Amino acid sequence: MLTFIDSDRTHNRRSFLKIGSLALGGLSLPGLLAARAGPANQLVTDKAVIFLFLHGGPSETETFDPKMSAPAESRSATGEVPTALAGVTFGGTFPRLAALAKKIAVVRSFVPGDANHDLKPIMCRDTFGANLGAIYARVAGINHPVTGLPSNAILFPRAVDPGTQPGTGAFGRFSATGTLGSACAPFDPSSGGDLEKDMHLAMPLARLDDRRRLLAGLDRVRWSLAEGKMLEGMDRTREQAFQTILGGVADAFNLAKEDPRTVGRYDTAPLVRPENISKKWNNYNNYVDNAKALGKLLLLARRLCERGCGFVTVTTNFVWDMHADVNNAGVAEGMGYMGRPLDHALSAFIEDLEARGLSDKILLVACGEMGRTPRINSKGGRDHWGNLGPLLLAGGGLKMGQVIGQSNHDASEPGSEPVHIQNLIATILHTLFDVGQLRLVPGLPREVAQTMTGWTPIPGLHS
Numbered sequence: 001m002l003t004f005i006d007s008d009r010t011h012n013r014r015s016f017l018k019i020g021s022l023a024l025g026g027l028s029l030p031g032l033l034a035a036r037a038g039p040a041n042q043l044v045t046d047k048a049v050i051f052l053f054l055h056g057g058p059s060e061t062e063t064f065d066p067k068m069s070a071p072a073e074s075r076s077a078t079g080e081v082p083t084a085l086a087g088v089t090f091g092g093t094f095p096r097l098a099a100l101a102k103k104i105a106v107v108r109s110f111v112p113g114d115a116n117h118d119l120k121p122i123m124c125r126d127t128f129g130a131n132l133g134a135i136y137a138r139v140a141g142i143n144h145p146v147t148g149l150p151s152n153a154i155l156f157p158r159a160v161d162p163g164t165q166p167g168t169g170a171f172g173r174f175s176a177t178g179t180l181g182s183a184c185a186p187f188d189p190s191s192g193g194d195l196e197k198d199m200h201l202a203m204p205l206a207r208l209d210d211r212r213r214l215l216a217g218l219d220r221v222r223w224s225l226a227e228g229k230m231l232e233g234m235d236r237t238r239e240q241a242f243q244t245i246l247g248g249v250a251d252a253f254n255l256a257k258e259d260p261r262t263v264g265r266y267d268t269a270p271l272v273r274p275e276n277i278s279k280k281w282n283n284y285n286n287y288v289d290n291a292k293a294l295g296k297l298l299l300l301a302r303r304l305c306e307r308g309c310g311f312v313t314v315t316t317n318f319v320w321d322m323h324a325d326v327n328n329a330g331v332a333e334g335m336g337y338m339g340r341p342l343d344h345a346l347s348a349f350i351e352d353l354e355a356r357g358l359s360d361k362i363l364l365v366a367c368g369e370m371g372r373t374p375r376i377n378s379k380g381g382r383d384h385w386g387n388l389g390p391l392l393l394a395g396g397g398l399k400m401g402q403v404i405g406q407s408n409h410d411a412s413e414p415g416s417e418p419v420h421i422q423n424l425i426a427t428i429l430h431t432l433f434d435v436g437q438l439r440l441v442p443g444l445p446r447e448v449a450q451t452m453t454g455w456t457p458i459p460g461l462h463s
Contacts, residue, residue, distance in 0.1 A: 043140075043434050044140045044310070045433065047362065048310045048432075050298070050305060050362060050363070050364050051133075051314065051428075053368065053369075055171070056318050056368060058367075059372035060372070060388050060390050061091065062076050063091050063339070064390050065108050065407055070410045073376050077331045077332040078091050078331070081094060084100065085403070091335065092339075093340050096346075097343050103394060105393045105461060108404070108407050109404070109405025110389055110424070111413075112371060112388075114386040117370075118172050119172035120421060121369075121424055123176050127178070128178045128448065129176055130179075131313065133152035133186050133312070134152060134176070135180065135429075135452075136152055136311040137152040138444060138448075148308075150187035151310045154174050154175070154312075155312060155313065155314045160300055161289075167190065170318070174313060179445050252304055263296065265348050268295035268340075271291060277291075278333070286316070289316060290341060293316055294345045295341065295345040299348075322334040324377065330376075359394075360397035361397075362396065363393065363397075363398065363428070365424070371388045391419070399460060405418070419458050419459075422456075423458045425455060426452070426458075429453070430457050435453050
C-alpha cells in the first residue's frame with residue numbers, strides 16, 4: 001500500500017491517499033472493480049440525470065409560456081420568439097432553445113405546490129428529506145465501480161471559477177440525505193467532501209486547479225510502475241485501481257482537459273458582463289457569478305456523467321427571485337441577466353450531447369422551487385407563486401419535441417391535468433432504475449421502496 005501524507009495536516013485526520021486499497025467513501029476501489037466482473041446491477045440503468053436547479057423561482061411566462069394574448073400586466077415582459085414546433089413560442093430571451101424545441105420537452109402544467117423559497121423538488125418532503133441524488137447513490141453505490149467517480153455530485157459556481165461565491169445553504173441543505181446516511185451525500189468539489197479528503201482528487205484540498213505537489217508524487221509512482229517495481233504480486237483489479245487513481249478521476253473535474261473550442265461554446269461569461277449589470281441590486285454578485293459559471297457548470301456535469309457519475313445537481317445560487325425590490329431586478333431586466341445565459345448554456349449542452357451520442361444517456365431537468373405571480377407588480381417584478389412554474393426536460397431517451405399540458409389564460413394555474421413534484425420524481429426514478437425492483441433493495445427506507453415506486457411519471461415522456 002502506498003500512502004501520500006499531506007504535510008499540512010495532522011496524522012489524526014483523514015488526510016492521505018492510499019493506492020492499492022483506496023477508501024472511496026468507505027468502499028475499496030479494487031473491491032468495486034472486482035465486483036464489476038460479476039453480474040450487472042439489474043436495478044440501475046446506464047443513464048444519468050443532471051438537475052439544473054433555477055434557484056429563486058423562474059417565471060412561467062418569461063420562459064416557455066409567454067401568453068402574449070393576455071393583458072399587458074400578465075403577458076411576457078420580454079415578448080416571444082417562435083420555436084421549431086408549429087404554434088409554440090418561448091419567451092423572448094430564448095431564441096436558441098426555440099430553434100431546438102424538437103429536442104426538448106416543456107411542461108406547461110407543472111405545479112410546484114407552494115410559494116416558499118426552499119430546495120424543492122431536488123430536496124423536499126416528497127424526497128423524504130434527501131437530495132434526489134442521495135437516493136441514486138443509496139441504490140447504485142456511492143462510487144462508480146469502474147471509474148471510482150462519486151455517483152452523486154453537486155456543482156456550485158466555485159467548482160469552475162474560484163473567484164465566485166461559495167454555494168448557499170440559506171434555503172436548505174443540498175447535501176441532505178434524510179435517513180439514507182451521510183455517505184450518500186452529493187460530493188461537492190468546490191468545498192471539500194469526503195472523497196476529496198481521501199483522494200485529494202490529485203489536488204490539495206483548498207482548490208482543484210493546483211495539482212503540482214501531489215502530481216510530483218504520482219509521477220514517482222508512474223516511474224515505479226514503468227519499472228515494474230510495484231505491480232509484482234498485484235492482482236488485476238488492484239492494477240486497474242492504480243491506473244484509475246493516476247488519471248481518470250482527477251481529470252474528470254478538470255476542464256483544462258476539454259477541447260478549448262468546446263469550452264468556448266459553453267462559455268456564458270461574454271453574454272452578460274459585470275459592468276453591464278446594475279450594482280443597485282443586492283444580488284449583483286449572484287448575477288455576475290451566474291453568467292461566469294453557468295455554461296461551464298453544465299460542461300463539467302457532462303464530463304462527470306460521461307465518466308460514471310449518475311446524478312449531478314447544478315445550481316448558480318439564488319438568482320431567479322425577480323421582485324424588483326432592493327435585492328432583485330424586475331422581470332424585464334432580470335431576464336436579460338438570467339435568460340440569455342440559460343438559453344446559451346442549455347443549447348450548447350443539448351447540441352453537445354447530440355454530437356457525442358449521449359442524448360439517450362443523460363437526462364437534463366431544469367426547474368426552480370416555484371413560479372412567479374401571473375401579474376407583474378407595480379415595480380416591474382413578479383412575486384412568489386406556487387400554483388404554476390416552468391419545467392424543461394431534455395434527453396434521457398425520453399420523447400422530446402413536445403409541450404406537455406397547458407396553463408390557463410393568464411398562466412396562474414394549469415389549464416389541463418396538473419403535473420406535480422411526485423410525477424417529476426417518478427420520471428427521474430424511471431430513467432435511472434428498474435423501479436419495479438427497487439422495493440427489493442436491502443435496507444432501502446420504506447418511504448423510498450414502497451412509496452416513491454408507486455408514483456406515476458409525467459405522461460407522454462416514457463414509451
